[in-house]
Amino acid sequence: xxxxxxxxxxxxxxxxxxxxxxxxxxxxxxxxxxxxxxxxxxxxxxxxxxxxxxxxxxxxxxxxxxxxxxxxxxxxxxxxxxxxxxxxxxxxxxxxxxxxxxxxxxxxxxxxxxxxxxxxxxxxxxxxxxxxxxxxxxxxxxxxxxxxxxxxxxxxxxxxxxxxxxxxxxxxxxxxxxxxxxxxxxxxxxxxxxxxxxxxxxxxxxxxxxxxxxxxxxxxxxxxxxxxxxxxxxxxxxxxxxxxxxxxxxxxxxxxxxxxxxxxxxxxxxxxxxxxxxxxxxxxxxxxxxxxxxxxxxxxxxxxxxxxxxxxxxxxxxxxxxxxxxxxxxxxxxxxxxxxxxxxxxxxxxxxxxxxxxxxxxxxxxxxxxxxxxxxxxxxxxxxxxxxxxxxxxxxx
Numbered sequence: 001x002x003x004x005x006x007x008x009x010x011x012x013x014x015x016x017x018x019x020x021x022x023x024x025x026x027x028x029x030x031x032x033x034x035x036x037x038x039x040x041x042x043x044x045x046x047x048x049x050x051x052x053x054x055x056x057x058x059x060x061x062x063x064x065x066x067x068x069x070x071x072x073x074x075x076x077x078x079x080x081x082x083x084x085x086x087x088x089x090x091x092x093x094x095x096x097x098x099x100x101x102x103x104x105x106x107x108x109x110x111x112x113x114x115x116x117x118x119x120x121x122x123x124x125x126x127x128x129x130x131x132x133x134x135x136x137x138x139x140x141x142x143x144x145x146x147x148x149x150x151x152x153x154x155x156x157x158x159x160x161x162x163x164x165x166x167x168x169x170x171x172x173x174x175x176x177x178x179x180x181x182x183x184x185x186x187x188x189x190x191x192x193x194x195x196x197x198x199x200x201x202x203x204x205x206x207x208x209x210x211x212x213x214x215x216x217x218x219x220x221x222x223x224x225x226x227x228x229x230x231x232x233x234x235x236x237x238x239x240x241x242x243x244x245x246x247x248x249x250x251x252x253x254x255x256x257x258x259x260x261x262x263x264x265x266x267x268x269x270x271x272x273x274x275x276x277x278x279x280x281x282x283x284x285x286x287x288x289x290x291x292x293x294x295x296x297x298x299x300x301x302x303x304x305x306x307x308x309x310x311x312x313x314x315x316x317x318x319x320x321x322x323x324x325x326x327x328x329x330x331x332x333x334x335x336x337x338x339x340x341x342x343x344x345x346x347x348x349x350x351x352x353x354x355x356x357x358x359x360x361x362x363x364x365x366x367x368x369x370x371x372x373x374x375x376x377x378x379x380x381x382x383x384x385x386x387x388x389x390x391x392x393x394x395x396x397x
Contacts, residue, residue: 280325
């Protein structure tokens with residue numbers, strides 16, 4: 001299996017198969033990066049960790065991702081998508097195996113950090129495969145499908161990692177993402193071809209950040225919107241288990257259903273952006289909907305109403321819907337010679353916020369309860385909505 005492949009024109013079937021392979025790669029690394037959140041109940045109840053400490057362990061792979069995203073993006077700009085996907089997935093699987101085979105909390109956190117550092121490779125590379133092979137009029141839908149990988153990966157983690165950890169322990173549960181990444185590496189090697197690029201010209205290679213504030217504003221909006229997303233992702237299962245006395249298996253099933261709904265929501269929102277001819281108007285709609293959902297979730301959780309469980313599913317759907325829109329818009333504006341780095345900056349900013357959410361939200365939960373952290377999370381999309389650069393967006397071409 002070679003790390004490079006000749007450039008060639010491909011048909012529709014090959015294009016969609018590469019979308020499938022890219023989606024699988026992103027989903028597998030999502031299981032590795034976000035799966036440790038579902039180890040929190042076991043770390044808390046069996047290992048005696050406080051919620052804040054367990055949140056730090058769960059955030060280790062996210063921290064690794066954050067520190068290496070721009071570097072992986074630069075490598076993608078220079079070496080191509082196929083090389084980066086294969087190198088990253090293989091290294092992620094190796095780090096996951098180390099975590100599964102070694103004991104101790106410190107080694108577990110270190111292995112998760114290294115796995116996250118390698119898993120960052122798929123964020124820019126898999127997205128660029130989609131942007132490179134699909135035309136603008138289909139790109140929102142295609143990227144929506146690719147972006148569903150993250151909630152699907154989280155859903156797989158919720159329904160598997162929490163259960164395996166409850167039955168066999170924390171280290172055994174790491175075989176789930178390890179095997180997923182190994183499988184994805186094989187599929188990528190068989191299917192993915194680097195998309196063609198236009199000839200290198202000075203105009204195309206110019207730094208897009210110097211032209212205007214469009215990319216910077218999208219980064220800022222995405223940072224604000226990642227807070228409610230990660231509050232729900234990290235603590236929905238813990239809330240169901242601790243506050244509503246659900247079993248880990250039942251709670252994991254609800255979270256998995258919610259993540260599936262979120263995956264389908266990303267596809268729908270991406271298709272809507274194709275229909276309306278832009279990414280920013282739907283992005284603002286999503287921000288307003290996220291604020292409303294998180295506010296209602298906080299209220300119903302405080303009143304201990306059963307509808308709060310339904311609202312956590314709806315909140316999961318809405319709070320993940322923005323990612324594909326922002327991701328596509330960044331890649332389109334940055335162009336083929338800067339999109340790897342721009343997507344790296346986009347995801348670095350998101351993961352920086354995401355790394356802070358589990359421990360910070362854990363402290364809020366410990367001091368004020370789950371309704372308080374849900375209410376606090378509702379404030380961030382309120383701030384994000386007016387920052388969306390709707391007027392600065394260019395026509396799709």
